[in-house]
Amino acid sequence: MGGVMRRELWVNAALWLGLICVPLWAHWAGEPFTITLATRAVIFAVAAVGLNIALGLGGLVSLGHAAFFGIGGYAMGILAFHAQNYQPLFEWPFVFEGSQSMPLIWVVAFAVSGLCAFVIGLLALRTSGVYFIMITLAFGQMFYFFSISWAAYGGEDGMLIYVRNGFPGLNTLDPIQFYGLCFAVLSAALLVQARLARSPFGLALNAARQVPERVRAVGLDPVRLRLLAFTLSGAITGLAGALFADLNRFVSPSMFSWQLSGEFIVFIIIGGTARLFGPVVGAMVFVGLEHLLGGLSEYWHVWFGALLLGIVLFGQGGVIGMIAGKARAHD
Amino acid sequence: MTEVLETRGLRKAFGALQATDDVSLTLRAGEIHAIIGPNGAGKSTLIGQICGTLPPDSGSVHLNGVDVTGLSTQARAGRGLARTFQISQLAMEDTALQNVLLGAVGASKRAWRFWRPALRHADLRDRAEAALARVGLDGHAATVTAELSHGQRRQLEVAVALTLNPQVFIMDEPMAGLGAEGSARLTPLLDSLRQEAPILLVEHDMDAVFALADRISVLVYGRIIASGTVEDIRRDPAVRDAYLGDAE
């Protein structure tokens, strides 16, 4: 048992160091495109780490997490759109011009997507199983169609943000510096998940997934535990959405698409459900294949699907599980 | 003696089946009150209504003189109602220690702590380890529950209840599937528990019931047909007919 834990720790450390070294190498070798790929993978990883808190720890299969990703994206888009066009976002109780400052955008993206997750969770968590999946999917689709119809913010075409938003003391237009920011956010999200999983809350949440009846019998409400997990989960995925919008300097309804929600789930399954670095591996594999195979054929998803099938059929525990062994209770 | 737990006129029907039929009973401080009855008599249904997992059609449940009929399962647990399940309800992926720790977390209202690992809350861990030791599982703290034997899981069920600051224990067949040897091992433990809180004990194992119970109530077709001391029940002709007759 200790052996498996220690091996997973080494695998995680190697992955984390790899995420530092490879982009640095690309920077020195003058390969900015590699850095952009790594940034994309890291941002997807943040989104999937968020989902993993609901899905991996809480057992909540949400097929609507792109809603939060999109809300984070639009939070960035709307704030930056007003700032770049010099149209105040609101004039009462004070004049607010929007913002192109990342720290503020991140706070707004985190808070608004967390709030939406809370409200959606309040309704969806009355159900479970397939119904929960369907309700989260339905909410995701509502946001998707709403964004298409929202002409003030680009409707179907989305919004272009001309200049990447700023971060105090950094030049965010430099790929490696923007990567560093995204990597820092990923590290923070991983730290939060790692601490949460072992905390009293994580213990209770994990038990609520396995034996809700027992959790009630010790005086705790499984639905409340899940609601908090879902809220935090949505907030983190929303933060990833803001970063993604900044990477592309573009926001569009496709950030809300249910295919993306499905891909987040797939990242987790490929990497290993509830494994700390599972979403990181899944996102890296996805972005890697997208790059390598996407150039060969536009039907590269077929190969991605085959990989997923292989992992589900033969490698439970995902890539991390195959390298580090079956997940075991910690300590 | 003071009544820690009381039910008044509980009724519960499943369709045409009257599973609980006007059940009024009491549990007093320091005693073990056993409920016996044949399979399907409605024992688990009664426990469900006491613990709040099943709403009664009518009647009420009182804990320390307070009507808790409208309270949720978790609210009743918070008031010291500690139950064990007929079919073990344990987090199979977690270790034995984590299962008892969950009880300590619930009882201490510390589920909303997000940063320090649960195992590093020293007071919770102490309480959890003491509960494991009490049931004789201290050597298995780090064992994953799925790998415990059936008997050890039954012990773990009791250990979780021990962490809950119990005012009253409600135990649904704690000896289920244990065999004579296992029951004999659990009997002295339950005997000692009544000092901490009285026990409402549903049990099929007659040796255990006769050894432990201060009072026995006999439930048949949802109705209490007899209630009294061990001697009263042994002698009661209706009980011999309805229950002991076919059990022995």
Ligand SMILES: Nc1ncnc2c1ncn2[C@@H]1O[C@H](COP(=O)(O)OP(=O)(O)OP(=O)(O)O)[C@@H](O)[C@H]1O
């Ligand atoms: N949810 C339910 N819906 C319909 N009928 C039920 C339900 N739960 C229990 N019953 C029926 O109610 C009766 C009492 O069941 P209960 O489980 O309370 O019996 P028990 O005395 O605990 O039996 P055992 O000794 O086998 O545990 C049985 O006939 C059972 O089939």
Ligand SMILES: [Mg+2]
């Ligand atoms: Mg029963």
